[in-house]
Every structure is written in C-alpha cells, then in structure tokens.
Amino acid sequence: MAANTQQTDDELSGNLLYDKDARVILMEILKSLRVLTDRIEKIEKEVQKIDGIKEGLSNLSTRVQTNEETIVEIQDRNRKVEESVEKMGQIVHTIVDKYSANAEEISQIKDRMETIGEDNGTFSNIAIKELKADVLDLKCRSMSENLVFSGNKIGKRRSGGLAVAYKNHLKDNIEYIKTESKFVLWCKISKVINRSDDILLGIIYIPPEYTSYSSIDAINEIEMELFELSHRFSKCLLVGDFNARTGSEDDFIFVPDSESHVVDIENIQINAVCNLDQYDFSRKRNSRDKNKNRFGNQLLEFCKGNNFFIMNGRTLGDIDGKFTCRNSSVVDYCLCSAELIQNFTDFKVLDFSSLYSDVHSPIEISLKQTDQEVSTKCSDDTRTNEQKINNWTNEKSHKFLECLNLTEIENINSEIDGTTVVTQETVDMIISKIGKVLINSAGNTFGFKVSAGKKSEHRKNKPWFDHDCKAARYLFKLAQETTFRSRSLDKMKSILDNCGFSYLWSFQNTSPNIKSIIKQRLEDQFTQSWSGK
Incomplete structure (x- = not known):
C-alpha cells in the first residue's frame, strides 16, 4: 500500500514539471522577483542619496546660522561706529558754531572800524584803542600766559630794533x-627742543641794500659772530628779514663721486645734503621770487660755507615758496643748520596782517622734540627707508571693520561724553586718538610697503681739519671779499690771535694791500704748515 502511494506522488510531480502552464507561471514569478530585486536596489540607492542631501542640508543650516551670527555682529559694530561718528559730528558742529560766533564777532568789529573810518573822527582815540584791543584779544586768545620780551637791540634807524618774545613759562629755557x-x-634755547643739546637762535634784520642804513658787511658780521659761537652750539636756527633775494638757486655744494678726484675737497665746504634726503626735505627748493640781488648771493655763499639750508620752499607748508614781502618778493627766511634738520618739521608763510608788520607776512616754524641723536650715514649704497x-x-572693507579696536573706540566715546569744556587741545587729542585707531586697523588689514628713499652722498672733513683750520679757511674766505670795515679787521685779528696765527698780522690795518697780503700769507700757511697733515 505504501509503495503504491509513493508511485502515485511521483507521477503527480512528473506531471507538474512537464506541465507548460506551470512553467510559465514559475518564469513569470522569477521575472517579477528579479524586477522587484532591481527596484529594491534602486530604492536603496535613492535612500542613500536622500541621506546625503539630509547631511548637506544640515551643514548648510549650520553655515546659515553662523553667517547670521556674523551679520548680527557686523551690524552691531556698524551701529557702534555710526554712534561714534555721530558724536564726533556733534563735537565738530560745536566747534564750527564757536568758530562762526568768533567770525561774526570779528566781522562786527571790522564793521565798527569801517564806520570809524567813514565818519572820520566821530569816535575818539580811546574808542579806537578799545577796538584794536578787542582785535588783539581775539587774535591772541590762544596765549594763556603773558609774553616776555628780551634782548632788545635798538638801532639808530627808523625800523626800531630786534627783540624776541616768548611765553612766561619758558623764561628759564631762553637766555639772551x-x-x-x-x-x-x-638766544640760547635750553632743554626745549633737545634735552641734551642747546640750540642757538639768531633773530636777523638786515636793512635793504642801497639805503642809508644798509651795510655790505652785514652777513659777514653775522658769520663772524656765528663762528665765535660755533664751538658752544652745534645746532642753530637763523630767522628774520635778510632783505636778500636768492631765487631758487642751490644753497649747497654737491660733488658726485665721479668728479671728486678733480675737485680740491679740502678747501671747500660740502653741505650735509644727505640730511635733507634722510628727513624727506627736497634738495631743490621752490620760490615764487625768481630774482636775485647782492645780499642774496652773499646769503647763498653763507649757507654753502656754514652747512645751513634755506627751509623756504622745501616743506609741505610752503611747497611753492610763497612771497613774504608785499606779495612780490621773498626776503624773510628760516635758515636751519644741518645738525638741526632732524628736529625741523614744517615752515609756513602766513597771511599778511597789519597787526604784526607793515609789509611783511608772518612766518611759522615747527620743530619737534627729540631726546636722542639720530646718526646720519650717507654713501653710494645707503638709502633711507620709510614704512x-x-x-x-x-574687498577688504569688512576686514577693516573687524580690525577696529572697539575697546579703544569705547574709551574715546567715554572720554567724549566726559568732556565738559571743549578746547583746541581736547579736540586735537581726540582726533589724534581716532586717527591712530583707523591707521592701526588699516595697517593690520592692508599691510605695509617699504619704499626706498633718495640715494645721497656726503663727505666729512678730514680728521686733521680741526677748529684752527676752519678759522684759517674762514679768514681766507674773508680775504677774498672786495671790501672790509675796521670792525671786520678787528675781528679778524682777534680770531688770528685765538688760533695762534698772530704772526700773520704784521702789517698796519691801514695798508692799501690788505686783501692781497692776507690772501698770500694764508696761502703760504696752508701750503707750508698743513700739507703734511
């Protein structure tokens, strides 16, 4: 029975395997399974892409959040900067208002003066003096202390004399x-410009040439006294009315290396031109006055022989060499010694004011204080650098804002808020601090560049060329002048005695050949005594 049953099952299986419909169904099922498998694989890939998109969206969301925080921070900084600018604007408006009030007051005074002129004597002399006092008070309001006048030299001429005026707190630093x-x-200026070296200040007035008060030996006299004082002072400033017209001619002698072998260097003075180069002053000076006169030639020779530079037309304040007299000539100068150039910052010719002079415009000189000596080395391969x-x-504007020192800005704001009395010094100090903040941010943002300055050359005198040699050379120069006065001869004899050359003075002062005698004997002395040095 069991055997029969097994046979029946095998027959049924065989029938099924060879049944065509069943095979077709199985094939269809197989295809469906394959299609289903492919779709599942595609679905899995799409799911993986979706996961990548989710991750990208998450990163994008983080970056958007970071950018939003950055934008909020930038907006906050911009708000603070705007508030600072607004406060500075208020200060500027306050200053402008005060300036307008002063200008209006001055205008009213001028109107009153014009009314006096029209009425021709309606007001008394007392009222006129009161108005002039008001004008003087407005123009001198910045002078917090009284002026001291010292060293008055009254001459026998209508122009009066020479005087120096200084503030009372400087009385211990200035000596006549x-x-x-x-x-x-x-005048000697002590511990004001330089704490280690005294500075010699010379206030000059030379009457115009071809007048009854003029003297062709005026510059020679000044040079003699400068020479006598030179052993005490290395830094010197000469300021005043020289009545000399120099055009724009060079005030120095410059000998290039290529020509040094054909020039007698020992017998000429070569200015320290490198000092001009090092401290950014132009070698070529400008001047609106293109004319020259005899005093002008003497002044140029004085500068060449004593290492002085004319500062007119060499600074940003007087870049074109403005007229100083009657708006038609340059006769008022500032002469700066080569050693003082490092302290010199600016020179300006101010607007004419009848309060100070009848025909001359005031000149303004700015010097900076230094506590140490700056070495000056100039050679063929030396250049000055500035940052x-x-x-x-x-493109870097946002970085500029980020580099702003917000703490310093807050301090400035606090200082502005705490200011009760606005003065020129307060405004200058706040503006200076704001400028430093902006400059520091600019430097950190855009970086620095180094530019090479001008190449310059300078020769120093030989080691043996001491004070005695300088004195003899100076006398030799005087011997080449066309005329002498008895005062000049006395000074020459004094210098000869001080330098040990009194034996050269073996002739009478009234000798008609004085010039040739001095010249010949000094030439002999140079040749015989110093040729071996």
Missing part, C-alpha cells in the same frame, strides 16, 4: 647772548 652786531640778536600702508581695497 649779548654781542656787538646790530644785525642779529642771539607706508598699502592702498585701500573695497
């Missing part, structure tokens, strides 16, 4: 030096 010349007033900030680029 008494000398004989009526053309110069000498400057690179140009602004809009």
